[in-house]
Each structure stands twice: as C-alpha cells, then as structure tokens.
Amino acid sequence: xxxxxxxxxxxxxxxxxxxxxxxxxxxxxxxxxxxxxxxxxxxxxxxxxxxxxxxxxxxxxxxxxxxxxxxxxxxxxxxxxxxxxxxxxxxxxxxxxxxxxxxxxxxxxxxxxxxxxxxxxxxxxxxxxxxxxxxxxxxxxxxxxxxxxxxxxxxxxxxxxxxxxxxxxxxxxxxxxxxxxxxxxxxxxxxxxxxxxxxxxxxxxxxxxxxxxxxxxxxxxxxxxxxxxxxxxxxxxxxxxxxxxxxxxxxxxxxxxxxxxxxxxxxxxxxxxxxxxxxxxxxxxxxxxxxxxxxxxxxxxxxxxxxxxxxxxxxxxxxxxxxxxxx
Numbered sequence: 001x002x003x004x005x006x007x008x009x010x011x012x013x014x015x016x017x018x019x020x021x022x023x024x025x026x027x028x029x030x031x032x033x034x035x036x037x038x039x040x041x042x043x044x045x046x047x048x049x050x051x052x053x054x055x056x057x058x059x060x061x062x063x064x065x066x067x068x069x070x071x072x073x074x075x076x077x078x079x080x081x082x083x084x085x086x087x088x089x090x091x092x093x094x095x096x097x098x099x100x101x102x103x104x105x106x107x108x109x110x111x112x113x114x115x116x117x118x119x120x121x122x123x124x125x126x127x128x129x130x131x132x133x134x135x136x137x138x139x140x141x142x143x144x145x146x147x148x149x150x151x152x153x154x155x156x157x158x159x160x161x162x163x164x165x166x167x168x169x170x171x172x173x174x175x176x177x178x179x180x181x182x183x184x185x186x187x188x189x190x191x192x193x194x195x196x197x198x199x200x201x202x203x204x205x206x207x208x209x210x211x212x213x214x215x216x217x218x219x220x221x222x223x224x225x226x227x228x229x230x231x232x233x234x235x236x237x238x239x240x241x242x243x244x245x246x247x248x249x250x251x252x253x254x255x256x257x258x259x260x261x262x263x264x265x266x267x268x269x270x271x272x273x274x275x276x277x278x279x280x281x282x283x284x285x286x287x288x289x290x291x292x293x294x295x296x297x298x299x300x301x302x303x304x305x306x307x308x309x310x311x312x313x314x315x316x317x318x319x320x321x322x323x324x325x326x327x
Contacts, residue, residue: 009088011048011091031043032068035115035117043065043073045062046087085195105182106223113223131182131187131189131214132183132213133180133181133216133218134179134215135221135223139226140224157320167216172270186213187204189208189213190210199245209262256271
C-alpha cells in the first residue's frame with residue numbers, strides 16, 4: 001500500500017493549557033507517538049498564545065521531540081486575526097505543507113491513540129470521493145462534576161444520533177473541528193478556512209459537502225479530550241455553538257439553494273434538518289420552554305400547564321438524550 005504524506009496540525013495551546021500546564025506534554029507526546037512512517041508525517045504545532053511562559057514551555061517540548069528525530073514544526077503568529085480559522089489558514093501556507101495529501105486536526109487538549117492514523121487513513125485511500133473522516137470524542141473528565149456529566153450525555157447523543165446517522169445514510173454531518181482527517185484536495189476545493197463566523201469547522205464542512213465530497217464518522221474510534229468544567233468556559237463554548245450556526249445559515253442559504261452539484265434532497269436536509277431545526281428552532285424552543293414557560297407557570301398562580309407539557313415532555317426529552325449514555 002502506498003503511504004501518503006500526512007500533516008498533523010495541533011492547534012492553539014493558549015486556550016487549552018491555561019487550565020493545566022502539564023496537559024501540553026501529554027497532547028504533544030500523543031501526536032508525536034502516532035504510528036506512521038517518520039518520513040511521511042509532519043507534526044505542526046500552531047501556537048497563538050500571548051503568554052511568553054506558555055510559548056517557551058511548548059517550544060521546549062517541541063524541541064525535545066525534534067531531538068528524538070520527530071518531524072515537528074513549531075509555528076507562531078504575531079497576531080490572532082481570525083482566531084482558530086486564521087491560525088489553520090496560516091498553517092497551510094507553509095512550503096512543507098504542499099506535498100501533504102491529508103491534514104489531521106487536533107485541538108490542544110486532544111490525545112489520540114498511537115493507531116489513530118492506521119484506523120482513519122485507509123478510509124480515504126479506499127474511497128476517492130471521501131473528503132473527511134471524523135472520529136468520536138472520549139471525555140477523560142466526564143465524572144468531574146454534574147455539569148461535565150450532563151455535557152457527556154448531550155454530546156454522546158450528538159455523536160450517536162446526528163453524526164452516525166448522517167454518516168451511514170451519506171446525508172450530511174458537520175465537522176467537529178478536531179479529531180478529524182481531511183483530504184487536502186477536499187479542503188482546498190471547498191475554499192480553505194474562513195473566519196467569517198465562529199464555527200469555521202462547520203463552515204468548511206458545508207462548503208465541502210456542496211462540492212460533492214462525502215464524509216464518514218467512525219463511531220468506534222475514540223480520542224481523549226476534556227470537557228469545560230467551569231460555567232464560564234461552558235457558557236463561552238455554548239455561545240459559539242449556538243450563535244455561529246445561525247450566522248453561517250444566514251450567510252450560506254443562497255449558496256446552498258443555488259448549488260448544482262448536490263441533489264434537492266440533500267439541499268433540503270442541510271437547510272431544514274441540519275440548520276433550521278437543529279441549529280435554530282431547537283435553541284429557541286429550549287430557551288422559551290425551560291427558561292420562560294415553566295418558570296412562569298411556577299411564579300404566576302393563574303397560569304396552569306397540563307401535566308403533559310410540564311412533566312411528560314421534559315421527561316421524554318431527557319430520557320431520549322440520556323439513552324446514549326446509560327450509566
């Protein structure tokens with residue numbers, strides 16, 4: 001089997017390493033320990049941090065692996081324009097990237113197993129129409145507190161229902177922004193990274209899908225990572241995940257409708273199921289139902305909700321979301 005040259009991009013230690021200055025060693029070590037011919041892989045560490053101490057620590061760790069013969073490229077920017085999308089776009093401009101056939105993307109707190117590439121690249125080799133292979137996340141701090149346990153439940157539902165179904169039916173599912181392998185041709189064909197919204201990963205996935213590229217989700221391949229364990233971090237993440245898709249939908253609706261490369265059914269799925277229902281209606285219904293209607297029924301004695309609305313519907317929603325995480 002011909003082994004293609006692969007770029008592994010490891011992004012943004014600044015955002016992740018603030019919680020634990022030791023996690024960078026685990027993550028960089030996991031990336032450098034992947035089973036793949038050393039002359040066919042480049043480990044690219046993109047550091048957007050503004051903290052000199054963090055930069056020095058990460059650079060020292062990269063130099064340690066370079067001294068062991070690992071092909072590590074430590075890249076920094078003098079600005080943070082475009083944030084993650086900007087960093088990834090700049091990372092692909094380097095000359096050594098031109099010869100790479102695939103790009104593997106990990107956020108800074110992700111720790112892939114050594115056989116990650118052996119379990120993902122073959123999908124791309126066997127199917128030239130495949131543009132993305134997405135792996136599942138495994139949360140190492142899921143039992144830290146009640147908030148992390150609830151996040152695990154919600155994300156397990158997302159992976160099992162939304163992504164696995166979209167993959168198995170060749171419909172559409174979004175790129176999670178990390179723990180995925182892109183075919184470089186598909187990434188370039190879609191127009192590369194854009195920073196017009198806060199969901200650059202979803203933006204790229206939609207554009208690649210409109211170009212006719214297919215995606216596959218590997219549900220039994222897990223990559224370790226951490227969930228936000230503070231309310232501030234969780235709120236920031238949810239704001240990005242809630243507002244970004246709605247903004248992207250507003251900017252891409254015309255492009256999706258006019259696209260000639262995909263079927264009407266796929267357009268309908270992307271517009272109605274993926275964007276309108278799951279990214280807009282779901283958030284509005286959740287907010288008004290749980291934050292306005294139910295509290296109002298408690299605070300206002302004259303307002304009465306039937307049991308099916310006050311008890312059975314919320315219970316059914318909770319059970320359905322929890323079904324993918326039985327424990």
